[in-house]
Amino acid sequence: MAVDAICKEAVRYKLGFDKYITQRGYSGISAMVAFSGEVEFSAQDPNVEGLLGDKFTEGGMNPGLTITNKVSENEAVMHQIRNNSAKQALLGDFASAVDSAVMESADAHQNQMNQVLSNKNVAADFGRIVFDLLVAQMKAGQLDKGPPSSQRR
Secondary structure, three states: OOOOOOHHHHHHHHHHHHHHHHHOOOOOOOOOOOOOOEEEEOOOOOOOOOOEOOEEEHHHHOHHHHHHHHHHOOHHHHHHHHHOOHHHHHHOOHHHHHHHHHHHOOOOOHHHHHHHHHOHHHHHHHHHHHHHHHHHHHHOOOOOOOOOHHHOO
16 A cells, blocks of 8 residues: 555556556556545646546545445345345345446446456455445444344344
8 A cells, every 4th residue: 555645646646556567467456546536637747658648546446445336235134234144145135236336337437347247256356345445444343233133123
C-alpha cells in the first residue's frame, strides 16, 4: 500500500501497481486506491501520456468496491450475511446477487464481468472478496446493521 496526499499521484501509483502486477503475471492480487471526487489530468501536469481525457474515480479504479456497494443494497443478502456463518451466507442468495451486481456494472467493468462470469473459480474468489469487504464495512459501522433482532427472519 502506498499513501500520497495528492490525488493525482495516488492515481499514478494505482496505475503503476496495476501495470507491475500485470507485467509480472501475478493473479489473485490487485492494488486499491482511495480518494474523494474525480481526478482529471491536464496538459500542464507532468507525465500525462495516456491520462488526458480520462476522469478517475475511486469506484471506477476499484471495481470490487462498486460491486460490494451494489450487493450491499440487496436486503435479503445482507440479512443472510448478518445472521449466518460465512459458509451459510455464501450458499444463500449471495452468488446470484454478485452476478447481478457484476452485470449491472457492465459498462464500467466489461473485462471483469467476462472473467467472473466465465470461470467458477474466479467467481468464487471474487465473491469471497466482496463478502469480506461487506463484513469489514459492517464491523466498521459503515453499513446499516439492519433491523433489530426482534424483526429479523
